[in-house]
Amino acid sequence: MILPILIGFSLLASLSYADNVFNYCVGDLSSPTGPSGYTCKDPSKVSADDFIFTGLRVAGNTTNTFKFGASPAFAPQFPALNGMGISMVRADLGVGxxxxxxxxxxxxxxxxxxxxxxGGFIDTNNRAFYKTLHEGT
Incomplete structure (x- = not known):
């Protein structure tokens, strides 16, 4: 319960900028997508539901070769993320x-x-950065 509230609040907080004006571009999923995302949904058709995503509570299917499953939250699943350069994924890993x-x-x-x-990544100079993560980190 707290995760959807936290995600919604975080998203709203990230939408604010100088003058404390909120600006957003909820993706119109019926339009084609381009390099910066979807075109903006008509503001008169935007609702509070556009800013809430509960799909991260669904575990990914780990019965595959990698024992990895994902529940994504990209603009097609969560239109309020449209054009923000943010994505979220719930990743579930089986043992090994x-x-x-x-x-x-x-x-x-x-x-x-x-x-x-x-967890880690490799940068554009082929340098690896990784660390063992434990619960809560």
């Missing part, structure tokens, strides 16, 4: 699981809820 090598065009934040995992 691994996340396949992949790339991001946005920042990534890991919060480990249960277990221990090695």
């Amino acid at each position: 699981g691994a996340v396949p090598i992949h790339t991001h065009r946005v920042a990534e934040l890991l919060i480990l809820v249960k277990g221990t995992v090695i």
